[in-house]
Amino acid sequence: EFQNQIKNPNQKGRRKMFRLHKSKDSPKSGERIDFKVSSFKALQVPKGWDKLYVSIVSAETGKTIGKLGKAAVRNGCCQWTETLSQSIWISPNDDDHDHPQSSSSSSSKDIEDCLFKYGSARSGIVGEATLNMASYMTSNASDPVSLPLNKCNHGTVLQANSFPLFT
Template sequence: MFKLHRHRSDRLEEKVQFKFSSLQAIKVPRGWDRLMLSIILMESGKVLAKTGKATVRSGNCQWTEAETLWVSQADASQDLEKCQFKIVVSLASSRPAVLGEVILRLADYLGKEDSGLLSFL
């Protein structure tokens, strides 16, 4: 689940709050015992946040902590409406391995009051 909110600071710089919680991965293949999520700003490739490691049990994995990101016009050189994130699910170990990823475009969720669901295969 995630929520987006727009805020203006005293410097008239527009910011967007991106909050996600209650995330889970289902039908995780065998051999993937601990997972983590990374949120990456597509334009710059900058990693904005990483979750803690979560344990896979019976093919399911859930992150209990919530993450909040603030994205300003300075972070995204283009309009915030054109800003995109990549959410990457990967193995939480020293060897890099990506289970899946999803691309999220902020404009699809700006102005919505309710939480939204994301899913990918």
């Protein structure tokens, strides 16, 4: 699982991407899939939020594994131009491939979910949404995703395009 936080860009930080691996005590079974997620948007952002950023945090470890830069909120919308690239391990017995917008509730042996948290350093977190990356591994094109943010009382929605990279 990955956690994605949108925070205030006034916080300085380096943008780093890390390869994701299963825990060292379990053998690697399954396959590694590289994904690109692009066209991040937050819609119906509540008033009072001026600039937000996205950081991807592993839900298993709590460590930040990637960030998108700051974006201004205009008329309740916020859009990021960067593309996020991630590698994940998919278990061979994953049953969830046919449900591209479902989220896995298990914190299982594989890192498969992307949890997006949106917020700012000044005001806290707007909300979060979970995207199961394993469900996109058979996709050949960019599939748009629209997910309402949990822990948000304002109807804020996350939109993004996610697709696997086949080499």
